[in-house]
Every structure is written in structure tokens, then in C-alpha cells.
Amino acid sequence: MSSTIRATLAPSVAAPLSFEAAYREHAQSVARWARQLGGSSIDVEDVVQEVFEVVSRKLPRFRGDARLTSWLFEITRKTTANHRRRQRWRFWQPGASRTLACASSDSRDPLAELERRQMADLFYAALDRLPEKYRTVLVLYEIEGLSTQAIAELRQLTLSTVKVQLHRARDLFIARYQHILKRGPS
DSSP, X not given: OOHHHHHHHOTTTSOOOOHHHHHHHHHHHHHHHHHHHHOTTSOHHHHHHHHHHHHHHHGGGOOSSSOHHHHHHHHHHHHHHHHHHHHHHHHTSTTOOOXXXXXXXXXXXXXXXHHHHHHHHHHHHHXXXXXXXXXXXXXXXXXXXXXXXXXXXXXXXXXXXXXHHHHHHHHHHHHHHHHHHHHOOO
């Protein structure tokens, strides 16, 4: 019996995945998810490291009831949400300051680059104001480019739930974005 058929019929019977193999096969996906879910101000390397710390602790207990990518995505989503919460808390700490990231750019027009960064900041400010379930589905669909079926499988939700969440997420995002444009990001 092939390993694919064995994994499909009885995932818990299949040979356990090693930490090294999980990292090698999925670290780039975890980094991409963290970047998209966390926005421009998240430290992707920290999130990836923290995700795989959790994976190293919990992998021996992974029974294969869900797809490995679904399990990794949930760990990444929760870890990224925790990082975002901590970041917001640090922003309000005394002595904290918001500064424009000083990343080098290939752009020849510094003003265009500044405008691009400001638009990205406004986009993520609106995205940050969405409830987590709507934020996640919107990021996966609009930024990651996943289909509603793929999101349903990844999040282990029904297709109709994903479609409803996506519709609500879009409506809420537009409202939040328009509010930010009128009032400013604060």
C-alpha cells in the first residue's frame, strides 16, 4: 500500500513526521502566513521561531486528525495574533515611539516609496481593526490568493461559513478603511 493511501486511510498509522522534515517543508509557508497575517510591522523571524518552538513541543502528540498544514496554520495564526497584541501593548508603553522603518529601497522616487508605505500602513491599520476570524479569512483570500474551498480546508470550517465570513470581512474592512481615511489612523 502506498504511503499516500495509508495516510489517507489511517493518518495515525503513517510514519510520524520529524521536526526537521516539518521545518524544511513548511517554514516558508509559515513565514508567508505570518507576514500576511501580521502586517508590515511584525517580526516574521520571531514568529516563525516561536511557531516551530510550539511544533517541537507538540509534534509528538500530533495524531494526524487534521492536515499538517491546517495544524501549522492555526499555530501560526495564534502566534501572530499574540505578537500583534503584544506590539499594540508596547506602543502604549512610556517611551515607545513609532518610527518609519528605515529599509533600503530600489525605488528611485523616495516620495513614491513613502506614499506606498503610508498606504500599506493605512491598509494594515484597517485590517488590524477587524475581529480575528474576519481578518484571517480576508488575508487568506485577498492577500494569499487562496480559494474559499482551500480556506475551508485549511481552517477546518464549512464552505458556507468561509463565504459568510469573507462577505462580512469585506464589508467591515471597507467601513474601517473609510473611517481611517476620514479620521486618520489613530
